[in-house]
Amino acid sequence: MAEPAPDAGPAAATHSLVWRGARDALALPAWVVGFALVGVGSLAQGVGYPLGATMLSTLLIWAGPAQVVFFGSLAAGVALPLIAAAICLSSIRFLPMTIALMPLLRRPGQGLLAQIAIAHYIAVTVWVESLRRLPSMPAQERLPYYLGFANACILTTTALTGVGWFLSGTLPAPLASGLLFITPVYFTIALAAGARTAVDVTAIVLGFLLAPLFGHLVGRDFDLLFTGLVGGTIAYLAGRARRRRKA
Known part of the structure; x- marks a missing residue:
C-alpha cells in the first residue's frame, strides 16, 4: 500500500500568502513605485x-531619490x-519607517542577517501599505505576505528601471521628473485613506x-527625519x- 502523502498544509499556506501579497502589489502599488523609477533608468543611461x-542599483539601493543622487554624483x-x-x-528617512514596521515582522528565532534582509525591502510604498494591511493579519501570516508584496514591488521596479534606460533620450525631462513625483502623491493619498483616528489626522x-x-532649517537630507520625529511626537502627545x- 502506498504511503500517504506528507501534509503540505503549512507550506501551501505560506505560498498562498506570498502570492496573495504579490497579487495585491501588482494590482497598483508596484506599478506606482515602478513608474517613478523610469526616470532614474533614463538618467543612468544619460x-x-x-x-x-542600472537595474542592479534598484535592487541594492531601492530608493529613487538616493539613486538620483548616485547617478548625478557619478x-x-x-x-x-x-x-x-x-x-x-x-x-x-527610512529609519523611523523601519522602527515602526519591524515589530510587526519580527519572529522568534530570526537572526540579525534575516532582519537586515527584511528591512532592506522597506520603501515608502511598501511601508505605507504594510502598515495599512499587516496589523489586522494574524502574526504568523504577516512575514510571508510582506515578502510577496515587497518582492513584487522591487522586481517590477527593477524591470521598469530598465525600461527607462532604453527610453533615455526619448523621455521628456518634465515627464521624467513627474514620474518621480508619483510615489509621494500615492503615499499621501494612501496615508489619508488609512487615517482612522484623530492622532493619524493630526500627524498628517x-x-x-x-x-x-x-526643509529650510536643516536642509533636504534631514528634513523628513525631523518632520516625522517632531510631528509624530506632537501627535502622539x-x-x-x-x-x-476622556478617562
Missing part, C-alpha cells in the same frame, strides 16, 4: 551607466566615499505644515492627553 548595473565626478555618504544621508496635517519649515481627558 550618464553612461550600463543597463545591468556624472559630476564626485569621489565614491562621498557618494556613499550622500546616499546614506538621503535614505535616513503636522507633516504638511512642518516639512517646509524643516496630543492623542495621549485626549485619552486622559
Whole structure:
C-alpha cells in the first residue's frame, strides 16, 4: 500500500500568502513605485551607466531619490566615499519607517542577517501599505505576505528601471521628473485613506505644515527625519492627553 502523502498544509499556506501579497502589489502599488523609477533608468543611461548595473542599483539601493543622487554624483565626478555618504544621508528617512514596521515582522528565532534582509525591502510604498494591511493579519501570516508584496514591488521596479534606460533620450525631462513625483502623491493619498483616528489626522496635517519649515532649517537630507520625529511626537502627545481627558 502506498504511503500517504506528507501534509503540505503549512507550506501551501505560506505560498498562498506570498502570492496573495504579490497579487495585491501588482494590482497598483508596484506599478506606482515602478513608474517613478523610469526616470532614474533614463538618467543612468544619460550618464553612461550600463543597463545591468542600472537595474542592479534598484535592487541594492531601492530608493529613487538616493539613486538620483548616485547617478548625478557619478556624472559630476564626485569621489565614491562621498557618494556613499550622500546616499546614506538621503535614505535616513527610512529609519523611523523601519522602527515602526519591524515589530510587526519580527519572529522568534530570526537572526540579525534575516532582519537586515527584511528591512532592506522597506520603501515608502511598501511601508505605507504594510502598515495599512499587516496589523489586522494574524502574526504568523504577516512575514510571508510582506515578502510577496515587497518582492513584487522591487522586481517590477527593477524591470521598469530598465525600461527607462532604453527610453533615455526619448523621455521628456518634465515627464521624467513627474514620474518621480508619483510615489509621494500615492503615499499621501494612501496615508489619508488609512487615517482612522484623530492622532493619524493630526500627524498628517503636522507633516504638511512642518516639512517646509524643516526643509529650510536643516536642509533636504534631514528634513523628513525631523518632520516625522517632531510631528509624530506632537501627535502622539496630543492623542495621549485626549485619552486622559476622556478617562
